[in-house]
Amino acid sequence: MQSTISSKGQTTIPKEIRDHLRLKPGDKVKFFIHPDGHVVILPMLPVTALKGMLHARRRASLEEMAEAPVAGAAERYRRSLRS
Template sequence: MHESTLTSKGQTTLPKHVRQALNLKPGDKLRYLVLDDGEVRLLRMRPVTELAGRLRSTRAPVTLEEMEEAIAEGAARR
């Protein structure tokens, strides 16, 4: 477990291990998620440009007929 100290101004330095785990660089933005049980999760904000191509599919497009056929097969299994 890693620790840091809070200054009188409410600032702290993230331990090196935490910065490395989150792949943080100077200027990165952080998000704090406070859970109901008092636990806090620290997340690195990612720019939208970093998400480009993440949803790209490697599958070939299917035709409407193929979709209808798959739906019919799934319904027949029930």
């Protein structure tokens, strides 16, 4: 596949690639340049696509939320003793 760069530096993403990445008008993409020189284009997911990804099985109580930093600090301290 190929595409031509305009005088403004714009190009059209070939339909086959747009379909493969499920890109729609208005979607954003991100470009990555790898050390070996090849370029990767990936769709940027809207924040709404991440909704529910980290959904907890149940809501934490205020007491549990207050205890969490203490428990984390205690665990880090225990790990430091093992080193």
